Amino acid sequence: MNSAKNLLTLMVLISLSAMIGCTDEAPSDLPAPGLGGVTINKYMAVGNSLAAGYQSSGLYKSAQLYSYPKLISDQLKLAGAKLGTFEQPYWPDPGNPDPKTGKAARYVIISLADPNNPVIGPKGESVTAAAPENALTLPRPYDNLGLPGAPLAGFMDTLGTYQGGFGPAIIRAAGGLPKSQFLSVKALQPQLVTFWLGNNDVLGYATSGGTSPSAPTPLATFSFLFNQAIDTLKKSVPNVKIMVGTIPNVTTIPFFTTIGPKVAASLAVVGASMYYQKAGETGVGSGSTKFNNPAGDPMICLTGSAYAGYIGAGAGMPNVQGGKFYRDVAASAGAPVSAVIPAGVDTTKPFGLHPQNPWPNALVLDSSEIAKATKAVSDFNASIKSIAAAHGAVVVDFNAMFTDIAANGITISGVKYTSAYITGGLFSLDGVHPSSRGAGVIANEVIRVMNSSFKTNVTGVDISKLPALPIPLGKYMAGDNMIPNVAPQSWGHFLGLWQN
Amino acid sequence: MNILSKSIAVCMLLLISSLSLHAGGFQLNEHGARAMAQGGAWAARAYDGSAIFFNPAGLGFQKIRSLYLGTTIIMPAASFYGPTNLGQNAKNEMVSQVFTPINLYATVPVMENLVVGIGINNPYGLGTEWPEDWTGRYITQKIDLMSFFFTPTAAYKVSDNLSIGVGLNYATGNVTLSRMVSPGDAQVKLDLSGTGMGFTGGVIFKPTEALSVGVSYRSSVKIDAEGTAEFTPSSALFPAGDAAATLELPATAFVGVAYKVMDNLEVEADYQFVGWSSYKELKIDFKKNNTSSVSPKNYEDTYILRLGGEYTMEAMQIRFGYLFDRNPVADHYTEPLLPDSDRNGFNIGVGYKINETMSVDASYLFLKFAERKVTGTEVEFDGVYQSNANLFGINFGYTF
Structure with a gap:
């Protein structure tokens, strides 16, 4: 019996030591965030509504918090970049007013009374702020210079002609700040700039059914402006790393x-x-x-x-x-x-x-307009790529990415996202601008290219942690017959963004 | 008798409390503490009631009525670091759970050389639970799979060195799972149950006094499970309603060789085949909107190597064992639903004969899962899994 007791004691001891011995240590070969010796103390985003975090036809804080530049800045900080606060022109929810109605411009799902025809548009929400929350107090340019509605010409424009309807609120020339996106970048001398402009040089043509404007920006104009922008940027901000984005084919968006x-x-x-x-x-x-x-x-x-x-x-x-x-x-x-x-x-x-x-x-x-828009996109992209190469700028091929998503969808953490309206999960209710998760996909593509080009180890955005589309699932139905009824008056302001 | 009735009462209590709990680890091979302590290398000997699981031929050599009942306390732990395909390295810990599959065997010699018995145990079960709001919540939040096998068995001793046994498996299965679905954020909860049939058979041959060879086979069991799917919030997009799925529990086979090294020392080595290739996909039919959700699994056939032995000192037996369990899941299909990897198991245990009719067996198994790093996964959820499990087994035996 004595030996039995000893054995039992031994067993218990071995068991305990086994359990204690297996406190796990983190695996050794996990991604370790870091900048790989690259110094990034300032990151700025040059862009349009896509950069601004404009969603569902409105600019509002709960969407801007997930703009792709903001998501990138968060990941840069995790990798050790000393960016401080990444300043954005947050417009308190429910966001900017529609100039015609004075009510919030953003779309929501208004009615699901007929599940086959969800009614989508502005809901008449009262606007709580007339301008971004820190527009009067921030004594320097925003880091996110996304100007909804701005075409490529908006980069150098100091007069507000091409800065879109939000130009005065974001550039704030009247407040004595630098008068353009370019001058803002020059003033803050960032080490990293994402430059994604030019979408509006073809998008407005396409979303207006080829009527307003009646043609995309001519290629010669586009190439001149793009070359001027990158060249000037390079000369005025020595050592800046520039990442330029290609223009996604507009005909693959749910719009x-x-x-x-x-x-x-x-x-x-x-x-x-x-x-x-x-x-x-x-x-x-x-x-x-x-x-x-x-x-x-x-x-x-x-x-x-x-x-x-x-x-x-x-x-x-x-x-x-x-x-x-x-x-x-x-x-x-x-x-x-x-x-x-x-x-x-x-x-x-x-x-x-x-x-x-x-x-x-x-x-x-129609088919001729589709062809015209598609040609403009491919011409612009060829121009972007060659100008970028000539100036040592890195290209993020959003067109290739969105073309692939339109064809195959993209699976992330068990969810298959597609380019479908609402159900696809990547686009907001206006059918043009990305949802928060769509912005995450864009940010991750930028980060992927950044890591491969600059040898940084910036971790990606955990897409499934970003807010999903706010769909009141209680009554929403995505049948084959669903024709969303987007209130016509709501498009006035949206289209107006492209018409300067 | 007093001790006996107490023991039985304790066992019944354990049994009853276990019924309301769940089994863990999709396939379970711990169905008797004596076998478990020896790495599960038991098919060539199968001296106790657990022969009904390991090799029904073992009953043929058992000459007296017996009851053998117990439970295994399973405490798995797992962590996931990732998703690395998004550059993430965060640690996600599986929620701690304790599983207690049971085993209960009764055997009765009914005539010269013929022994019948019945077994009740949980050969397949699984349970993983991750935090509700974790990053993989669109893949899984919680799953529990539980099966009960009822196995009436008969064995015939053909000669003093040969026995054959056969059994029927009547199985009940239940699976519950919950996860999030996109778009938006809705949670689906499934609860499916069904029954199925299968069979088992085995042979034990003893060419010499010291050598024993055993072979056994248990067929796959197909369970057509039906139940309900509930969505929260419920919606026209995801209507609640009836759901159905077919679960095919894989076939398994043992080949074992045991050798009596000394009068008081026996050792055994087993090879166990597991026909996991039957698990091609998890297809759930939603009857309300006539759609299906199909998750490809494409498990592969696999094996387990088992080594063990037993050293007898008077009323006491000391047992030891080792096992290597090759995981059936290719990297591409590895997911947090069941984060499997190759396992090394280290076993020890003791048996104690209380008196002529009563015995108790205790065993401990530490399962170390190889750290598993997966990339390019089907569900685009790459990362590193770290898992282990502590298992404690206890059985009471009574012969009369």
């Missing part, structure tokens, strides 16, 4: 890919064709489609979502249903309806199903 297939499915049921105005047409529409030729099909803008439900309306009901689009245009312009109905259009004909009451040009990108 263009959401409504067409829904309309096509509805038309297929009755075997009807849709009649629409082609590029340049204002009256009778010469385009017709059954959406059975993927190469030649027009794309319907998300702005057309509010009118998709009126297709076929009009017969015997002058200006009531078939003329809904023109009544909205008239109301927006403060003009009589008769003044805005173009010659040749008869709103008593079934809307969208008759050449004399065609689907309006502003709500559709």
Whole structure:
């Protein structure tokens, strides 16, 4: 019995020592954040609405907190960069006002009464602040210089002509601060700049259905401006590392890919064709489609979502249903309806199903316009790449990334994200701008390129920790028939961003 | 008798409390403390009621009625560092849980050379739980899989050196799991149950007094499980409703050789095959909206090497063992649902004969999982897993 006791004691001791001995140590070959000897004490973002953290057609703090420059700055700090506070022009929620209504411009899901037609748009939220919260107190330029609506020309512009509607609030020239994005960067002398501009040199053309402006920025102008920007930046900020982004193909964003297939499915049921105005047409529409030729099909803008439900309306009901689009245009312009109905259009004909009451040009990108936008994107990108190479700037190929996501989606921590409107998870409710998780994907691509180009070890953003789209799941439904009804008046301000 | 009734009462209490708990580790091979203490190398001897699990032929050599019942207390621990594909290195710790699979065997010789028995145990079970808000919550938050096998068995002693045994497996299975789903943030909770049938069989041959060879096989068991899926918040996008899945519990086979080195020392080496390739995918059908969620698993057939021995000193037996368990999951399919890796197990234990009819066995197993670094995973969730487990087994035996 004695030996039995001893044995038992021994067993217990071995057990305990085994348990104690297995307190685990962290694995040795984990990613260790660090800058690899690179000094980054100041990082600044030059960009447009994408950099600003503009989401769902508005600029508001709870989205700006997850702008891709902010996410990058957070990861840089984790790697040891002494950036201090990364200053952004936070606009307290619910964000900036729509100039026409005075109410918050951002979109929310307003109504889910009909789950097949969620109504999305501004909800009439009262604006709580007239300007970014520290616009008057911060005595230096913001680190995030994202200017919603700014084209490439906005970089050097000191007059506010190309700075978009938010220029005065963000650049703050009137407050005595440097008068342009360029001068702001020059004043703060960062070691790292992300430069992602040029999207608006083609996006406005595309989102307005090829109507406003009626063409993308000419390539010669674009190349001149891009070269001037990088060259000047390089000379004025010695030793700066510049990372430039390519322009994603605008036709893969949900703004263009959401409504067409829904309309096509509805038309297929009755075997009807849709009649629409082609590029340049204002009256009778010469385009017709059954959406059975993927190469030649027009794309319907998300702005057309509010009118998709009126297709076929009009017969015997002058200006009531078939003329809904023109009544909205008239109301927006403060003009009589008769003044805005173009010659040749008869709103008593079934809307969208008759050449004399065609689907309006502003709500559709026909095949020639798609080709024009696509060519502009590829030309711009070729220009960006060659100019970057000539100046030792690093290229982040967002176009390649978004093209791949549009084709294959992207899986992160068990979630497959796609380019689909709402359900895809990467785009906000305006169908153009990334969601917070979409911004995380952008930030991670920048960080990936940064690490491979500069031999830094900056850790990526943990995407699944970022806020998901605020979808009231209680009643929301994503069926095949879902045609989101985005309130038409809400687009006025959104489109206005591109029209300076 | 007083001690006996107390022992049985304790065992019944353990058993009852265990029924409400869960089994851990998708496949469990700890079904008797005597076998467990010897690295599970038991198929060539199978001297006790756990023969019903390890090799039913073992019953053929057991001449008296017996009860053998016990439990294994399993305390796994795991950490995940990552996701490294996003450059993350944060440590995520699995929530601590304790699992107590049970085993209960009764055997009765019914005529010359024929012994029948029944076993109840939990050969497959799994439980992992991660913090609700952790970074992998879209892959898994919590899963529990539990199976009960009821195995009526008969063994026939063909001659003094040959026995054969067969059994039927009636299995019940239950799986519950919860995780987040995208878009937005909704949580799905699944609760599925079902039953299935299988069989088992084995042979033990003793070519010499000192040498024993055993072979056994247990078929796979297919469980068609049905139940419910609940979403929080519930929605038209994710409607609550009926759900179904098929769980195929893999086949397994033992080949063992035991040798009596001295009168009081026996050693055994076993090779166990596990047919994990039956686990191709986890497909859950949601009947309400007629959709399925398919997670590819593509497990591979694998094996376990077992070495063990038993040294007898009067009423006391000292046992020791080692096992190597090759994990069935390729790097590409490794995920926190069941963060497996190759395991080395170190076993010790004692047996004590209280009197002519009663005995008690205790065992301890420390399972060290090889640190596992995975990249390029199916779910895009790369990182380093560190796991280990402490297992304590206890069994009471009564012969009459």
